[in-house]
Amino acid sequence: MAGTGSLTDVSDATTAESTATHPTATLITVCIGMFMLMLDMTIVAAALANIQSSLDASLSGLQWVVDAYTLPVAALLLTAATLGDRLGRRRLYIAGMAIFTLTSLGCALAGDIVTLNVVRAVQGVGAALLFGVSLPLVAAAFPDPMKRARAIGIYGAVMASATAAGPLVGGALVTAIGWEWIFLINVPIGIVAVALAYRYVTESRADSAVPADWAGTGLLTLALLPGVLALIEGNGWGWSSARVIALGATSIAGLLAFIAWELRADHPMLDLRLVVRPAFAANALAAFAGAGTLVAATNFLALYFINTLGHDPFQAGLRALPLTLSALVVAPPIAVLHDRLPARWSLPVSMGVVAAGLWLCTGADASTTWTHYIAGSVLGGAGLGAVTVIASQSALTFVEVDRAGMATGAVNTARQVGIVVGVAGLGAVFSHAVATEANTGLAALTVGTMTVSVPDEQADMITEALGSGAGQRVIEFVPDQFAAAVPALSELARGATAQGLDAVMATSSAIAAVATLAVFVLLRIGRR
Structure with missing residues (x-):
């Protein structure tokens, strides 16, 4: 970023x-x-x-x-x-x-x-x-x-x-x-x-400075805020609830109003003539998708390392190094070789590497340890480092010099929007997958050969806690009378959380794969 x-x-x-x-x-x-x-x-x-x-x-x-x-x-x-x-x-x-x-x-x-x-x-x-x-x-x-x-x-x-x-x-x-x-x-x-x-x-100031586009800023906020709120609260409120539908409609209306304003404004914050250029749109899409998948997913991976696998925050930070160091190592040579690597190939390939890295992170279960994520983190980090450099530098090749600031700004705005939407959307995926797995596990919970019936109130508390990423900390919600079931509940917590993270990685990989194809097509169209 x-x-x-x-x-x-x-x-x-x-x-x-x-x-x-x-x-x-x-x-x-x-x-x-x-x-x-x-x-x-x-x-x-x-x-x-x-x-x-x-x-x-x-x-x-x-x-x-x-x-x-x-x-x-x-x-x-x-x-x-x-x-x-x-x-x-x-x-x-x-x-x-x-x-x-x-x-x-x-x-x-x-x-x-x-x-x-x-x-x-x-x-x-x-x-x-x-x-x-x-x-x-x-x-x-x-x-x-x-x-x-x-x-x-x-x-x-x-x-x-x-x-x-x-x-x-x-x-x-x-x-x-x-x-x-x-x-x-x-x-x-x-x-x-x-x-x-x-x-x-x-x-320092610009000689030819233009007025700030406050209307555009407000409309972009109106497009983002209700949509993010709907994604974050959708599982709790219900996706078909009036609040979620109203927030979604407001977000769409805000986006349409933003587009309409930017098309008619004398000094738009974002010149949409840039965005409709296929090659430029490909760079913005790659920045959005890279941040909205891999970068957003790392937040849930950190929760999993700490709350479910039991690592302390410093140990979790060490286990994040394969991704961050991979991005750090790959970015400089890509920046140097950028002019020799046609973006029509390097950008979709890099985005594809992100998708492949995320796919390698899938397949987790209750027995999974942190080493399961090393290969995917290294590969995904390498792709992310390349995408970040290529998208930022290539954006400048499609615009005039005096619009370079807007071009780099648009790509970086796309990256930030990707993080916002990715964290919100993947959170909904995580919570739903964990809750589904937890409810199934609680219904079939056994200690030895005996079936354990967990009261609805306790079951709801456990499911909600697991859906919030509590992992093994869910044991704190178990009443004393269920002490014998703690090992089984611990296994359930680990398995349900792994299932939630697996859903996050699988969804992210699928989105990154679709973005790879879209970036490739847009760059091909842009060459015509």
Whole structure:
């Protein structure tokens, strides 16, 4: 995943005010911010199980821990870049970092899951501001093309390193100190970043800045928020309930209104003429599908490692390294060889590798250990690293130089939307599969040769807990009179949760496979 902004020919597109006095310090300052942002995107997965236990959160509450942060990033990213062009990128960087730092403190102090998710949403606003202006700040600080290329390479390496380090750092903090510290660690770093920006970063603006598309931003939010809420709460409310149908209809109406507005707006946040170009649409689709399948699925895998297999958060972070390191190793050579690898082949092949990696992660059962996921994680991570690089770089080949910022912004927005929708949708798949398996197991529960009849109230509690990803922690809900059934219930919990994760991996693999075919077809059409 990568941040973006209006990355245009900065030497022509910014005012003389943008001539940086301290380009290296600017790069360091921006990289500190981006390292913190990317770390925060992946560090949370290691803390979800402890957040669930500490705040008594349901699976939907945990889904919002991820989506409440990612949704504002998706909705505001393009607008933030435009605001930076108009108001000043340094100014927005400082504002975004201040918001992010203060809300990090608020997240750590949250006493319940609702408060945490509300503060996470505000944190996402700060993150969107930082994402929107970070790359343009670097580009403006290095007007020389060669120096700029090296600086952007360092910027990309820092982001990739933070993404890889997130699960491990998060696991270490949660295990050693507590989940609150995945947020508290941002506070001193944020203070340093604000001080550096205030002292060393030179202000830059675009000469031809356009007004922010606030109507488009609002309509995109209207399209995303009700749809995500329906996906997250659909199992609990009922997919045919009036609330879910109304939310789905509102989401569709919001999407149609967004499209209609963007087609007529003088300065749209997203020029839909880009999206209807088949080759460009293929890149956006690949970014969306990669994030919405493999990236989203890792959150459920982390819950499984901790709550079901019994690993502590640090151990779970270590077990996530095959995926993150694979992506980190593959991305740099793909970036170097990009011009020699035709995107019409490299992009669908990379997406296919993601689908194959996810498929290798299927087949789990009650006896499965974490080693079952190594091969699929390595293969899927390699595909994801390639897709991330190819989609971002190829997007620029289909647009004019002065629209490069919108192109990279659109691809990165697609990636964030993929995470939002993927976490919500796969959560529904997980809960349904676990509940189905748990209900079947409870109905046939035996101890030795005796059938155990679990009262409906206890059965519902167990099923709900398992559907929320509680895994082996479900034993906490077993009354004393069923102590003899604990081993059988433990086996049931492990099997039901494995079935839920298997459904997540199978669904993700199928979606990634369909996306592979669609990307291939779109790129073929784009060549005509």
